[in-house]
Amino acid sequence: MLFTLGLIGLLTRRNLIFTLMSVEVMLNASGLAFVAGSYQWGRPDGQIMFLFILAMAAAEVSVGLALFLQFHRRHPALDSDTASEMRG
Amino acid sequence: MLIAFYFAALIAVLTTAIAITRRHAVHALLYLIVSLLAVAVVFYIIGAPFLAALELIIDAGAIMVLFLFVIMMLNIGERATEVETTWLKPAVWAGPSALATVLIAELILVAVTSGSSAAPMHVVTPKEIGVSLFGPYAIAVELVSLLLMAGLVGAYHLGRRAVREEEQFGTGTDARRAVFGRDAVHAGSDRTSHAA
Structure with missing residues:
Protein backbone atom coordinates (compact mmCIF):
# COMPACT_ATOMS: atom_id res chain seq x y z
CA MET A 1 0.00 0.00 0.00
CA LEU A 2 2.75 2.43 0.96
CA PHE A 3 4.79 1.26 -2.00
CA THR A 4 1.87 1.94 -4.32
CA LEU A 5 1.42 5.40 -2.88
CA GLY A 6 5.10 6.13 -3.37
CA LEU A 7 4.91 4.90 -6.94
CA ILE A 8 1.89 7.09 -7.62
CA GLY A 9 3.72 10.06 -6.16
CA LEU A 10 6.77 9.29 -8.27
CA LEU A 11 4.73 9.10 -11.43
CA THR A 12 2.44 12.05 -10.91
CA ARG A 13 4.65 14.70 -9.40
CA ARG A 14 7.29 16.41 -11.47
CA ASN A 15 8.89 18.38 -8.69
CA LEU A 16 12.28 16.94 -7.89
CA ILE A 17 11.86 17.23 -4.12
CA PHE A 18 8.64 15.26 -4.31
CA THR A 19 10.31 12.66 -6.46
CA LEU A 20 12.97 12.15 -3.81
CA MET A 21 10.32 11.95 -1.10
CA SER A 22 8.42 9.32 -3.08
CA VAL A 23 11.55 7.25 -3.49
CA GLU A 24 12.02 7.51 0.26
CA VAL A 25 8.45 6.29 0.82
CA MET A 26 8.98 3.34 -1.50
CA LEU A 27 12.20 2.35 0.29
CA ASN A 28 10.36 2.57 3.57
CA ALA A 29 7.58 0.37 2.27
CA SER A 30 9.98 -2.33 1.17
CA GLY A 31 11.73 -2.11 4.51
CA LEU A 32 8.41 -2.51 6.26
CA ALA A 33 7.74 -5.62 4.20
CA PHE A 34 11.14 -7.01 5.25
CA VAL A 35 10.45 -6.36 8.92
CA ALA A 36 7.00 -7.92 8.61
CA GLY A 37 8.61 -11.01 7.12
CA SER A 38 11.13 -11.06 9.94
CA TYR A 39 8.25 -10.91 12.40
CA GLN A 40 6.41 -13.66 10.59
CA TRP A 41 9.26 -16.15 10.78
CA GLY A 42 10.88 -14.86 13.96
CA ARG A 43 14.32 -14.37 12.47
CA PRO A 44 16.51 -11.24 12.51
CA ASP A 45 17.47 -11.42 8.82
CA GLY A 46 14.71 -9.11 7.64
CA GLN A 47 15.77 -6.51 10.15
CA ILE A 48 19.35 -6.71 8.89
CA MET A 49 17.97 -6.07 5.43
CA PHE A 50 16.12 -3.08 6.77
CA LEU A 51 19.36 -1.74 8.21
CA PHE A 52 20.96 -2.00 4.78
CA ILE A 53 17.95 -0.32 3.17
CA LEU A 54 18.27 2.51 5.68
CA ALA A 55 21.95 3.06 4.89
CA MET A 56 21.22 2.97 1.18
CA ALA A 57 18.40 5.46 1.59
CA ALA A 58 20.72 7.84 3.42
CA ALA A 59 23.35 7.66 0.66
CA GLU A 60 20.75 8.00 -2.08
CA VAL A 61 19.08 11.00 -0.49
CA SER A 62 22.35 12.84 0.06
CA VAL A 63 23.46 12.35 -3.54
CA GLY A 64 19.98 13.18 -4.83
CA LEU A 65 19.78 16.40 -2.87
CA ALA A 66 23.24 17.43 -4.06
CA LEU A 67 22.05 16.81 -7.62
CA PHE A 68 18.96 18.83 -6.89
CA LEU A 69 21.05 21.75 -5.68
CA GLN A 70 23.16 21.50 -8.80
CA PHE A 71 20.03 21.49 -10.95
CA HIS A 72 18.66 24.47 -9.13
CA ARG A 73 21.82 26.48 -9.71
CA ARG A 74 21.40 25.96 -13.43
CA HIS A 75 18.01 27.61 -13.35
CA PRO A 76 18.49 31.26 -12.44
CA ALA A 77 14.98 31.69 -11.08
CA LEU A 78 14.05 32.60 -7.56
CA ASP A 79 10.80 30.68 -7.22
CA SER A 80 11.79 27.14 -6.37
CA ASP A 81 8.35 25.73 -7.13
CA THR A 82 8.56 26.74 -10.78
CA ALA A 83 12.30 26.37 -11.16
CA SER A 84 12.29 22.77 -10.00
CA GLU A 85 9.81 21.63 -12.62
CA MET A 86 11.48 19.20 -14.94
CA ARG A 87 11.21 20.03 -18.58
CA GLY A 88 11.40 17.39 -21.27
CA MET B 1 -2.46 -4.75 20.09
CA VAL B 124 14.22 -9.38 18.23
CA THR B 125 16.75 -7.80 20.54
CA PRO B 126 19.64 -5.57 19.43
CA LYS B 127 22.08 -8.25 20.55
CA GLU B 128 20.53 -10.74 18.18
CA ILE B 129 20.73 -8.23 15.35
CA GLY B 130 24.36 -7.47 16.10
CA VAL B 131 25.36 -11.12 16.25
CA SER B 132 23.69 -11.79 12.94
CA LEU B 133 25.05 -8.59 11.43
CA PHE B 134 28.68 -9.38 12.08
CA GLY B 135 28.33 -13.13 11.65
CA PRO B 136 26.91 -14.19 8.29
CA TYR B 137 26.39 -10.69 6.98
CA ALA B 138 29.90 -9.29 7.41
CA ILE B 139 30.51 -8.94 3.66
CA ALA B 140 27.24 -7.07 3.25
CA VAL B 141 28.30 -4.69 6.02
CA GLU B 142 31.50 -3.99 4.17
CA LEU B 143 29.56 -3.39 0.95
CA VAL B 144 27.24 -0.97 2.71
CA SER B 145 30.19 0.92 4.12
CA LEU B 146 31.60 1.14 0.61
CA LEU B 147 28.26 2.44 -0.64
CA LEU B 148 28.13 5.06 2.09
CA MET B 149 31.67 6.13 1.26
CA ALA B 150 30.74 6.48 -2.42
CA GLY B 151 27.65 8.48 -1.47
CA LEU B 152 29.70 10.77 0.73
CA VAL B 153 32.28 11.43 -1.95
CA GLY B 154 29.62 11.95 -4.61
CA ALA B 155 27.58 14.34 -2.51
CA TYR B 156 30.73 16.30 -1.63
CA HIS B 157 31.76 16.54 -5.26
CA LEU B 158 28.36 17.71 -6.46
CA GLY B 159 28.02 20.15 -3.59
CA ARG B 160 31.46 21.61 -4.31
CA ARG B 161 30.60 22.18 -7.95
CA ALA B 162 27.36 23.81 -6.91
CA VAL B 163 29.21 26.14 -4.57
CA ARG B 164 31.66 27.12 -7.29
CA GLU B 165 28.82 27.95 -9.68
CA GLU B 166 27.14 29.89 -6.94
CA GLU B 167 30.27 31.96 -6.66
CA GLN B 168 30.02 32.73 -10.37
CA PHE B 169 26.38 33.67 -10.02
CA GLY B 170 27.30 35.65 -6.93
CA THR B 171 29.78 37.78 -8.89
CA GLY B 172 27.08 38.31 -11.51
CA THR B 173 24.61 39.60 -8.96
CA ASP B 174 27.35 41.72 -7.42
CA ALA B 175 28.00 43.34 -10.79
CA ARG B 176 24.27 43.92 -11.23
CA ARG B 177 24.05 45.37 -7.76
CA ALA B 178 27.02 47.65 -8.55
CA VAL B 179 25.17 48.88 -11.66
CA PHE B 180 22.07 49.53 -9.60
CA GLY B 181 24.17 51.29 -7.01
CA ARG B 182 25.67 53.56 -9.67
CA ASP B 183 22.15 54.35 -10.85
CA ALA B 184 21.17 55.20 -7.34
CA VAL B 185 24.23 57.44 -7.01
CA HIS B 186 23.33 59.14 -10.28
CA ALA B 187 19.78 59.72 -9.14
CA GLY B 188 20.96 61.05 -5.83
CA SER B 189 23.49 63.39 -7.50
CA ASP B 190 20.81 64.58 -9.88
CA ARG B 191 18.53 65.30 -7.01
CA THR B 192 21.25 67.15 -5.15
CA SER B 193 22.10 69.14 -8.27
CA HIS B 194 18.44 70.02 -8.69
CA ALA B 195 18.30 71.04 -5.09
CA ALA B 196 21.39 73.12 -5.56
Whole structure:
Protein backbone atom coordinates (compact mmCIF):
# COMPACT_ATOMS: atom_id res chain seq x y z
CA MET A 1 0.00 0.00 0.00
CA LEU A 2 2.75 2.43 0.96
CA PHE A 3 4.79 1.26 -2.00
CA THR A 4 1.87 1.94 -4.32
CA LEU A 5 1.42 5.40 -2.88
CA GLY A 6 5.10 6.13 -3.37
CA LEU A 7 4.91 4.90 -6.94
CA ILE A 8 1.89 7.09 -7.62
CA GLY A 9 3.72 10.06 -6.16
CA LEU A 10 6.77 9.29 -8.27
CA LEU A 11 4.73 9.10 -11.43
CA THR A 12 2.44 12.05 -10.91
CA ARG A 13 4.65 14.70 -9.40
CA ARG A 14 7.29 16.41 -11.47
CA ASN A 15 8.89 18.38 -8.69
CA LEU A 16 12.28 16.94 -7.89
CA ILE A 17 11.86 17.23 -4.12
CA PHE A 18 8.64 15.26 -4.31
CA THR A 19 10.31 12.66 -6.46
CA LEU A 20 12.97 12.15 -3.81
CA MET A 21 10.32 11.95 -1.10
CA SER A 22 8.42 9.32 -3.08
CA VAL A 23 11.55 7.25 -3.49
CA GLU A 24 12.02 7.51 0.26
CA VAL A 25 8.45 6.29 0.82
CA MET A 26 8.98 3.34 -1.50
CA LEU A 27 12.20 2.35 0.29
CA ASN A 28 10.36 2.57 3.57
CA ALA A 29 7.58 0.37 2.27
CA SER A 30 9.98 -2.33 1.17
CA GLY A 31 11.73 -2.11 4.51
CA LEU A 32 8.41 -2.51 6.26
CA ALA A 33 7.74 -5.62 4.20
CA PHE A 34 11.14 -7.01 5.25
CA VAL A 35 10.45 -6.36 8.92
CA ALA A 36 7.00 -7.92 8.61
CA GLY A 37 8.61 -11.01 7.12
CA SER A 38 11.13 -11.06 9.94
CA TYR A 39 8.25 -10.91 12.40
CA GLN A 40 6.41 -13.66 10.59
CA TRP A 41 9.26 -16.15 10.78
CA GLY A 42 10.88 -14.86 13.96
CA ARG A 43 14.32 -14.37 12.47
CA PRO A 44 16.51 -11.24 12.51
CA ASP A 45 17.47 -11.42 8.82
CA GLY A 46 14.71 -9.11 7.64
CA GLN A 47 15.77 -6.51 10.15
CA ILE A 48 19.35 -6.71 8.89
CA MET A 49 17.97 -6.07 5.43
CA PHE A 50 16.12 -3.08 6.77
CA LEU A 51 19.36 -1.74 8.21
CA PHE A 52 20.96 -2.00 4.78
CA ILE A 53 17.95 -0.32 3.17
CA LEU A 54 18.27 2.51 5.68
CA ALA A 55 21.95 3.06 4.89
CA MET A 56 21.22 2.97 1.18
CA ALA A 57 18.40 5.46 1.59
CA ALA A 58 20.72 7.84 3.42
CA ALA A 59 23.35 7.66 0.66
CA GLU A 60 20.75 8.00 -2.08
CA VAL A 61 19.08 11.00 -0.49
CA SER A 62 22.35 12.84 0.06
CA VAL A 63 23.46 12.35 -3.54
CA GLY A 64 19.98 13.18 -4.83
CA LEU A 65 19.78 16.40 -2.87
CA ALA A 66 23.24 17.43 -4.06
CA LEU A 67 22.05 16.81 -7.62
CA PHE A 68 18.96 18.83 -6.89
CA LEU A 69 21.05 21.75 -5.68
CA GLN A 70 23.16 21.50 -8.80
CA PHE A 71 20.03 21.49 -10.95
CA HIS A 72 18.66 24.47 -9.13
CA ARG A 73 21.82 26.48 -9.71
CA ARG A 74 21.40 25.96 -13.43
CA HIS A 75 18.01 27.61 -13.35
CA PRO A 76 18.49 31.26 -12.44
CA ALA A 77 14.98 31.69 -11.08
CA LEU A 78 14.05 32.60 -7.56
CA ASP A 79 10.80 30.68 -7.22
CA SER A 80 11.79 27.14 -6.37
CA ASP A 81 8.35 25.73 -7.13
CA THR A 82 8.56 26.74 -10.78
CA ALA A 83 12.30 26.37 -11.16
CA SER A 84 12.29 22.77 -10.00
CA GLU A 85 9.81 21.63 -12.62
CA MET A 86 11.48 19.20 -14.94
CA ARG A 87 11.21 20.03 -18.58
CA GLY A 88 11.40 17.39 -21.27
CA MET B 1 -2.46 -4.75 20.09
CA LEU B 2 -3.89 -5.66 16.72
CA ILE B 3 -6.14 -2.63 16.72
CA ALA B 4 -3.15 -0.43 17.56
CA PHE B 5 -1.21 -1.96 14.67
CA TYR B 6 -3.97 -1.31 12.18
CA PHE B 7 -4.44 2.19 13.52
CA ALA B 8 -0.75 3.05 13.09
CA ALA B 9 -0.76 1.54 9.61
CA LEU B 10 -3.84 3.56 8.74
CA ILE B 11 -2.13 6.75 9.94
CA ALA B 12 0.96 5.89 7.90
CA VAL B 13 -1.01 5.36 4.71
CA LEU B 14 -3.17 8.43 5.30
CA THR B 15 -0.27 10.77 5.97
CA THR B 16 1.65 9.45 2.98
CA ALA B 17 -1.37 10.07 0.78
CA ILE B 18 -1.61 13.60 2.15
CA ALA B 19 2.13 14.12 1.74
CA ILE B 20 2.27 13.29 -1.95
CA THR B 21 -0.66 15.53 -2.74
CA ARG B 22 0.47 18.69 -0.99
CA ARG B 23 1.52 21.50 -3.23
CA HIS B 24 4.04 23.01 -0.85
CA ALA B 25 7.17 21.05 -0.07
CA VAL B 26 7.37 21.87 3.63
CA HIS B 27 3.79 20.77 4.30
CA ALA B 28 4.53 17.52 2.50
CA LEU B 29 7.66 17.17 4.62
CA LEU B 30 5.67 17.53 7.85
CA TYR B 31 3.22 14.84 6.80
CA LEU B 32 6.07 12.62 5.65
CA ILE B 33 7.68 12.92 9.08
CA VAL B 34 4.41 11.84 10.70
CA SER B 35 4.28 8.94 8.26
CA LEU B 36 7.78 7.86 9.29
CA LEU B 37 6.77 8.11 12.95
CA ALA B 38 3.79 5.87 12.22
CA VAL B 39 6.06 3.34 10.53
CA ALA B 40 8.30 3.45 13.60
CA VAL B 41 5.30 2.71 15.82
CA VAL B 42 4.42 -0.21 13.56
CA PHE B 43 7.97 -1.52 13.98
CA TYR B 44 7.65 -1.23 17.73
CA ILE B 45 4.38 -3.11 17.70
CA ILE B 46 5.56 -6.00 15.54
CA GLY B 47 8.55 -6.62 17.75
CA ALA B 48 11.45 -4.59 16.44
CA PRO B 49 12.13 -1.81 18.98
CA PHE B 50 15.73 -1.39 17.86
CA LEU B 51 14.66 -0.71 14.32
CA ALA B 52 11.98 1.66 15.53
CA ALA B 53 14.67 3.71 17.27
CA LEU B 54 16.87 3.59 14.17
CA GLU B 55 13.99 4.67 11.98
CA LEU B 56 13.38 7.63 14.26
CA ILE B 57 17.02 8.67 14.43
CA ILE B 58 18.09 8.17 10.85
CA ASP B 59 14.98 8.56 8.73
CA ALA B 60 12.84 11.00 10.66
CA GLY B 61 15.88 12.75 12.09
CA ALA B 62 18.77 12.96 9.69
CA ILE B 63 17.21 12.53 6.28
CA MET B 64 14.29 14.82 6.96
CA VAL B 65 16.64 17.49 8.33
CA LEU B 66 18.59 17.15 5.08
CA PHE B 67 15.42 17.71 3.06
CA LEU B 68 14.54 20.67 5.25
CA PHE B 69 17.97 22.24 4.81
CA VAL B 70 17.76 22.02 1.05
CA ILE B 71 14.23 23.41 0.92
CA MET B 72 15.15 26.28 3.17
CA MET B 73 18.34 26.97 1.22
CA LEU B 74 16.30 27.39 -1.93
CA ASN B 75 13.72 29.68 -0.37
CA ILE B 76 16.05 32.48 0.67
CA GLY B 77 14.82 35.66 -0.94
CA GLU B 78 12.65 38.64 -0.57
CA ARG B 79 9.58 36.46 -0.13
CA ALA B 80 11.00 34.97 3.04
CA THR B 81 9.15 37.01 5.63
CA GLU B 82 5.85 36.71 3.82
CA VAL B 83 6.29 32.99 3.41
CA GLU B 84 7.20 32.66 7.06
CA THR B 85 4.04 34.42 8.21
CA THR B 86 1.97 32.07 6.07
CA TRP B 87 3.82 29.03 7.41
CA LEU B 88 3.27 29.91 11.02
CA LYS B 89 -0.49 29.80 10.68
CA PRO B 90 -1.98 27.05 12.85
CA ALA B 91 -3.73 25.40 9.91
CA VAL B 92 -0.34 24.28 8.63
CA TRP B 93 0.93 22.44 11.69
CA ALA B 94 -2.38 21.47 13.27
CA GLY B 95 -2.91 18.37 11.15
CA PRO B 96 0.56 16.82 11.57
CA SER B 97 0.70 17.60 15.28
CA ALA B 98 -2.77 16.10 15.87
CA LEU B 99 -1.79 12.90 14.07
CA ALA B 100 1.51 12.78 15.96
CA THR B 101 -0.40 13.16 19.24
CA VAL B 102 -2.56 10.19 18.29
CA LEU B 103 0.59 8.21 17.53
CA ILE B 104 2.28 8.98 20.83
CA ALA B 105 -0.93 8.13 22.75
CA GLU B 106 -1.02 4.82 20.93
CA LEU B 107 2.64 4.16 21.69
CA ILE B 108 2.12 4.85 25.39
CA LEU B 109 -0.90 2.56 25.36
CA VAL B 110 1.05 -0.24 23.70
CA ALA B 111 4.02 0.19 26.04
CA VAL B 112 1.81 0.08 29.13
CA THR B 113 -0.22 -2.94 28.01
CA SER B 114 2.76 -4.95 26.81
CA GLY B 115 4.58 -4.11 30.05
CA SER B 116 1.73 -5.49 32.15
CA SER B 117 0.98 -8.59 30.14
CA ALA B 118 3.50 -11.22 29.19
CA ALA B 119 4.68 -10.42 25.68
CA PRO B 120 3.57 -13.31 23.52
CA MET B 121 5.53 -12.36 20.44
CA HIS B 122 9.15 -12.86 19.55
CA VAL B 123 10.96 -9.59 20.12
CA VAL B 124 14.22 -9.38 18.23
CA THR B 125 16.75 -7.80 20.54
CA PRO B 126 19.64 -5.57 19.43
CA LYS B 127 22.08 -8.25 20.55
CA GLU B 128 20.53 -10.74 18.18
CA ILE B 129 20.73 -8.23 15.35
CA GLY B 130 24.36 -7.47 16.10
CA VAL B 131 25.36 -11.12 16.25
CA SER B 132 23.69 -11.79 12.94
CA LEU B 133 25.05 -8.59 11.43
CA PHE B 134 28.68 -9.38 12.08
CA GLY B 135 28.33 -13.13 11.65
CA PRO B 136 26.91 -14.19 8.29
CA TYR B 137 26.39 -10.69 6.98
CA ALA B 138 29.90 -9.29 7.41
CA ILE B 139 30.51 -8.94 3.66
CA ALA B 140 27.24 -7.07 3.25
CA VAL B 141 28.30 -4.69 6.02
CA GLU B 142 31.50 -3.99 4.17
CA LEU B 143 29.56 -3.39 0.95
CA VAL B 144 27.24 -0.97 2.71
CA SER B 145 30.19 0.92 4.12
CA LEU B 146 31.60 1.14 0.61
CA LEU B 147 28.26 2.44 -0.64
CA LEU B 148 28.13 5.06 2.09
CA MET B 149 31.67 6.13 1.26
CA ALA B 150 30.74 6.48 -2.42
CA GLY B 151 27.65 8.48 -1.47
CA LEU B 152 29.70 10.77 0.73
CA VAL B 153 32.28 11.43 -1.95
CA GLY B 154 29.62 11.95 -4.61
CA ALA B 155 27.58 14.34 -2.51
CA TYR B 156 30.73 16.30 -1.63
CA HIS B 157 31.76 16.54 -5.26
CA LEU B 158 28.36 17.71 -6.46
CA GLY B 159 28.02 20.15 -3.59
CA ARG B 160 31.46 21.61 -4.31
CA ARG B 161 30.60 22.18 -7.95
CA ALA B 162 27.36 23.81 -6.91
CA VAL B 163 29.21 26.14 -4.57
CA ARG B 164 31.66 27.12 -7.29
CA GLU B 165 28.82 27.95 -9.68
CA GLU B 166 27.14 29.89 -6.94
CA GLU B 167 30.27 31.96 -6.66
CA GLN B 168 30.02 32.73 -10.37
CA PHE B 169 26.38 33.67 -10.02
CA GLY B 170 27.30 35.65 -6.93
CA THR B 171 29.78 37.78 -8.89
CA GLY B 172 27.08 38.31 -11.51
CA THR B 173 24.61 39.60 -8.96
CA ASP B 174 27.35 41.72 -7.42
CA ALA B 175 28.00 43.34 -10.79
CA ARG B 176 24.27 43.92 -11.23
CA ARG B 177 24.05 45.37 -7.76
CA ALA B 178 27.02 47.65 -8.55
CA VAL B 179 25.17 48.88 -11.66
CA PHE B 180 22.07 49.53 -9.60
CA GLY B 181 24.17 51.29 -7.01
CA ARG B 182 25.67 53.56 -9.67
CA ASP B 183 22.15 54.35 -10.85
CA ALA B 184 21.17 55.20 -7.34
CA VAL B 185 24.23 57.44 -7.01
CA HIS B 186 23.33 59.14 -10.28
CA ALA B 187 19.78 59.72 -9.14
CA GLY B 188 20.96 61.05 -5.83
CA SER B 189 23.49 63.39 -7.50
CA ASP B 190 20.81 64.58 -9.88
CA ARG B 191 18.53 65.30 -7.01
CA THR B 192 21.25 67.15 -5.15
CA SER B 193 22.10 69.14 -8.27
CA HIS B 194 18.44 70.02 -8.69
CA ALA B 195 18.30 71.04 -5.09
CA ALA B 196 21.39 73.12 -5.56
